[in-house]
Amino acid sequence: MNTIPMEYYLLISAFMFSVGVTGVLIRRNAIVVFMCIELMLNSANLALVTFSSFLGDPAGQVFVFFVMTVAAAEAAVGLAIIIAIFRNKLTVNIDEINIFKW
Amino acid sequence: MLTEFGKIFIFLLLAIGFVGIALFAAKLIRPHRPTKEKLLIYECGENVEGSPWVKFNIRFYVVALIFLIFDVEVVLLFPWALTYQEFGFYGFLVGVIFLLILGLGMAYEWRKGDLNWDRTKPNIPELSKILTNKNVSNVKIDEQIKES
Amino acid sequence: MINEILNSITFIYPELAVSIFLLIIVLVDLVFHKDKKYIPYISLAGLVITGILVLNQIGITHFAFVPQLSAVKKYGMMTIDPFGSYFKLLVVVTSILIIFFTIASEEVIDLKERLGEFHALIYGMILGMLVMISASDLILIYLSLELLSLSSYVLAGFLKLRERSSEASLKYVIYGSVSSGLMLFGISIIYGLTGSTNLYVINSLIQGPQINLFTLSFSSILMFVGIGYKISAAPFHFWTPDVYEGAPISITAYLSVASKAAGFALLIRFIQTGFTSFISEDGYWTLIAVFDWQALLIAISILTMTLGNFSALWQDNLKRMLAYSSIAHAGYILLGIAVLSNQGLIAVLIYFFVYMLMNIGAFYVVMLISNKTGSENIDDYDGLGAKAPFLGVALAIFLISLTGLPPTAGFIAKLYLFIALIDANMIVVAIIALLNTVVSLYYYVRVLKHMYLTKSEREQENITPSIGSLVYLLVLLIPILFFGIYFTPIVEFARSCVSLLGI
Numbered sequence: 001m002n003t004i005p006m007e008y009y010l011l012i013s014a015f016m017f018s019v020g021v022t023g024v025l026i027r028r029n030a031i032v033v034f035m036c037i038e039l040m041l042n043s044a045n046l047a048l049v050t051f052s053s054f055l056g057d058p059a060g061q062v063f064v065f066f067v068m069t070v071a072a073a074e075a076a077v078g079l080a081i082i083i084a085i086f087r088n089k090l091t092v093n094i095d096e097i098n099i100f101k102w
Numbered sequence: 103m104l105t106e107f108g109k110i111f112i113f114l115l116l117a118i119g120f121v122g123i124a125l126f127a128a129k130l131i132r133p134h135r136p137t138k139e140k141l142l143i144y145e146c147g148e149n150v151e152g153s154p155w156v157k158f159n160i161r162f163y164v165v166a167l168i169f170l171i172f173d174v175e176v177v178l179l180f181p182w183a184l185t186y187q188e189f190g191f192y193g194f195l196v197g198v199i200f201l202l203i204l205g206l207g208m209a210y211e212w213r214k215g216d217l218n219w220d221r222t223k224p225n226i227p228e229l230s231k232i233l234t235n236k237n238v239s240n241v242k243i244d245e246q247i248k249e250s
Numbered sequence: 251m252i253n254e255i256l257n258s259i260t261f262i263y264p265e266l267a268v269s270i271f272l273l274i275i276v277l278v279d280l281v282f283h284k285d286k287k288y289i290p291y292i293s294l295a296g297l298v299i300t301g302i303l304v305l306n307q308i309g310i311t312h313f314a315f316v317p318q319l320s321a322v323k324k325y326g327m328m329t330i331d332p333f334g335s336y337f338k339l340l341v342v343v344t345s346i347l348i349i350f351f352t353i354a355s356e357e358v359i360d361l362k363e364r365l366g367e368f369h370a371l372i373y374g375m376i377l378g379m380l381v382m383i384s385a386s387d388l389i390l391i392y393l394s395l396e397l398l399s400l401s402s403y404v405l406a407g408f409l410k411l412r413e414r415s416s417e418a419s420l421k422y423v424i425y426g427s428v429s430s431g432l433m434l435f436g437i438s439i440i441y442g443l444t445g446s447t448n449l450y451v452i453n454s455l456i457q458g459p460q461i462n463l464f465t466l467s468f469s470s471i472l473m474f475v476g477i478g479y480k481i482s483a484a485p486f487h488f489w490t491p492d493v494y495e496g497a498p499i500s501i502t503a504y505l506s507v508a509s510k511a512a513g514f515a516l517l518i519r520f521i522q523t524g525f526t527s528f529i530s531e532d533g534y535w536t537l538i539a540v541f542d543w544q545a546l547l548i549a550i551s552i553l554t555m556t557l558g559n560f561s562a563l564w565q566d567n568l569k570r571m572l573a574y575s576s577i578a579h580a581g582y583i584l585l586g587i588a589v590l591s592n593q594g595l596i597a598v599l600i601y602f603f604v605y606m607l608m609n610i611g612a613f614y615v616v617m618l619i620s621n622k623t624g625s626e627n628i629d630d631y632d633g634l635g636a637k638a639p640f641l642g643v644a645l646a647i648f649l650i651s652l653t654g655l656p657p658t659a660g661f662i663a664k665l666y667l668f669i670a671l672i673d674a675n676m677i678v679v680a681i682i683a684l685l686n687t688v689v690s691l692y693y694y695v696r697v698l699k700h701m702y703l704t705k706s707e708r709e710q711e712n713i714t715p716s717i718g719s720l721v722y723l724l725v726l727l728i729p730i731l732f733f734g735i736y737f738t739p740i741v742e743f744a745r746s747c748v749s750l751l752g753i
Contacts, residue, residue, distance in 0.1 A: 004106050010442075017435055024428050033424060040431035044438045051442035059447050060438075063389050065177050067434065070396045072174035074430075076167045077403050078423050083163065084407060085416040094424075097417050189252050206276060213280045 009050040016043035030085075030092040034078045041071045164216055175204060258314035261330045264303040264338060265380050271296030272373040279366025286365040293369045294349050300376075301342040308335045308747070314384075325450035327387040329519070334384040336599055336747035337515040340606060341379045344508040345372065347610050347726075351500045354614075354719055356621045357409060358500055368408060372504070374401035379512035386523055388437045388447040391516060395433070395476065398509060399426045406497040406505075418496025425479065425489040433476025439469035449523040456540050457527065467541045470525075474546065477520065480513030483584060484554035487577050491561070494573030499620065502569060503613035506576040507606045514598065518587055526590075533592030534674070547588035552682055555581025559689045568616050568626045571693060572609070575652060578690060579605060585683060586667050589674045592748050597666040599744035604651070604663040604733070611726040612648040614719075615641050622713045631697060633706035638713035642701050644723045649694040651730050654687055659733040659740075666741070 016039055023036030045064045052060025082092055089097065104112070179197065186193030211217055259266070275292060282288075313326030352358040352368070361368055378398030385391045403426060407419025441447055443465060444455040456466060479486040494502045521543055526535045537543055558578030565571035583605075586598040618641060619634070620626050635642035651660030664687065671680040715723070733740055 013438075020431070021428075024424075030420065030424070034427070037424075037427045037431055040428070041434060044431065044434040047435070047438040048441060051438065051445070055442075055445045057445055059389070060441055062181055063392075063441075063447065065181060066389060066393055068177055069174050070393065070400075072170050073400055074396070074423075074427055076171050077400050078427065079163065079167060081403065081407055081416065081419045081423055084410045085420050088411075088413045088416050097420060099414055099417055189255075192252055192256070203273065206273060210276060210280060213283065 006054050013043045013047040028094050030082050261314040264300050267300045268377045275370045289365050289369050297346045304338045325448050328384045329386040332747040337383045341508050348504045355500050357498045371401045371405050382512045383515040386449045405501045406493050414496040418493045422493045429475050429479035432472050436469040436472025470541045477517045481580050483550050484557050491570050491573040495570045499617040503610050535590045551581045551584035555686045559686050562693045566628045589670050594670040595748050596744045597670045600666050601663040604659040607726050608648045608651040615645040631700045632704040635702040653691050653694045657734050659730045662737045
């Protein structure tokens with residue numbers, strides 16, 4: 001019985017992470033940026049679960065539970081802040097949110 | 103010998119087949135009497151036609167945020183549920199404290215009025231001299247159907 | 251197992267006290283929601299109790315929450331040691347000062363309705379910092395970092411009607427989430443390499459020969475991104491000036507001292523327990539030859555202080571200038587860690603104590619003046635030395651101390667830092683730091699020039715601070731002047747607190 005090797009999971013995780021980082025860097029809509037950040041966190045989750053399963057150590061899976069909670073809290077705080085800024089500026093485009101300069 | 107991917111493939115085939123057969127069987131058995139209302143796609147009471155970029159009531163977001171947080175925090179109860187018996191009464195106590203803190207969060211939201219839906223006052227149409235109240239509502243519904 | 255947990259609880263009384271008072275504040279806020287003026291006093295009471303509990307812990311060395319599973323050696327998830335207690339005390343004292351700060355700050359007084367949330371969130375930050383200081387497990391490190399970050403995101407944008415505040419908050423949350431995401435990925439790789447999340451176990455495992463050096467270096471750098479963002483080290487400092495300018499002044503002062511202190515404590519613990527193989531007689535740490543932390547830290551710290559100092563030169567907003575100055579100070583403190591010796595650590599501890607006094611003091615004066623004039627712009631400080639003599643003198647002393655000139659405690663802090671650098675034969679680095687100090691003199695003195703030498707074009711009324719503010723400023727000023735002359739007590743205290751729970 002051959003199982004899926006660990007590398008496959010890790011490659012997917014690394015790919016998701018890269019997509020997330022790229023999205024954060026190039027997307028201009030604050031909500032999309034938050035979705036990309038979620039992608040980064042979830043790629044780390046995938047890596048953690050993979051390691052946990054292949055090492056036979058439950059700590060990684062428990063960690064994933066906590067990360068999921070933190071990610072939800074982060075999304076909630078982020079969305080609340082986006083709503084606050086939308087009420088002030090009527091935009092969520094990061095390029096237009098630029099009072100502060102060097 | 104099947105690989106893991108092979109199993110997934112068989113599962114996929116079964117799933118597609120199941121949906122196909124179910125839909126086909128339903129088509130044979132069910133009566134076919136479409137009306138305008140029935141053909142509308144049901145989507146949580148929102149209008150489904152028009153631009154997807156309509157502005158939702160901001161209340162939806164607040165409720166969604168509150169739901170999201172409580173929903174995800176319940177995940178933390180799963181590991182606790184697996185092991186609390188080993189710790190006897192203290193294990194139980196930990197869960198109770200966790201739920202009490204969650205409850206405090208709930209009470210906070212309630213007290214701050216984030217759970218109130220802030221109903222806009224019903225816009226009672228002024229009774230015109232010709233139409234009775236009942237007729238007004240009927241007319242309104244007819245208009246809505248025409249629009250949609 | 252249950253006994254171990256119950257026993258461990260006796261070692262986390264400060265954290266427990268903070269959690270309980272957090273719940274009390276929320277409850278009081280809910281029950282008496284007509285009258286909120288008692289909430290600051292409740293949070294003060296909680297902090298005093300926490301401070302006493304931390305004082306009781308000084309000198310104790312213990313592992314808390316040791317998992318039963320690790321068969322060989324008993325390493326816990328939390329480490330109680332004198333080093334941690336020192337930083338916890340620092341955080342609690344800073345928090346007490348900040349609560350008094352908020353009582354005087356117009357911005358916070360205007361909140362009225364939302365005062366309960368404000369204090370509850372500050373308590374969230376305190377809890378995050380206290381746990382972060384003593385965490386020796388990657389899970390706990392990540393969670394406490396996030397608890398601290400999430401509370402401070404909201405606090406930075408607490409004046410939600412002010413456009414700047416919301417924008418600061420959005421920038422903070424985006425930078426923060428990205429760097430914590432990078433850090434989490436680093437943690438997952440470290441976990442995959444070693445199969446453990448405990449720093450002590452990781453330390454013993456990476457000494458083995460079969461560790462992939464490239465992967466470990468990569469994950470260490472990712473970890474450093476998360477911590478570096480918290481301490482606003484150079485390539486990750488972009489959020490700092492914006493957030494410090496946009497946030498309420500009390501929160502700016504708090505972020506610049508307490509959350510930075512917690513970040514540094516985490517960095518020191520991470521390097522010392524995770525990557526040090528042994529500590530020699532004369533106090534130098536020998537790193538495991540897997541990743542050259544010293545080179546990274548020196549490079550980052552030079553970059554940080556140079557960028558901070560040179561950007562501060564042309565800032566006209568005082569809050570923003572102090573933000574860049576706090577970046578520069580983070581650079582100096584990083585040098586103290588880069589020495590990788592107990593002497594450098596003593597310098598860091600002294601530096602943080604002095605930095606707390608002078609930075610909060612400077613922000614307090616800025617806050618009092620902006621309460622009156624509604625502006626933090628340097629042009630509005632023209633002729634302030636005559637209009638508000640006491641505030642002028644106080645700000646002058648704080649700024650001189652921030653520069654590090656002799657009769658103040660800031661000089662002692664820098665002196666110990668340079669002694670540690672020269673003792674470790676890092677002469678070139680010491681000279682670069684010294685040149686940076688000279689640059690910093692320019693922008694600090696520029697404020698003094700505006701206050702004393704420039705005539706104001708507009709008529710301003712005199713600013714007389716209230717009795718409470720006078721006492722507050724004196725409480726900060728007297729130690730700065732006193733320790734500038736007689737500094738043995740803090741040095742001795744720092745020396746007694748330098749030991750981390752060893753390998």
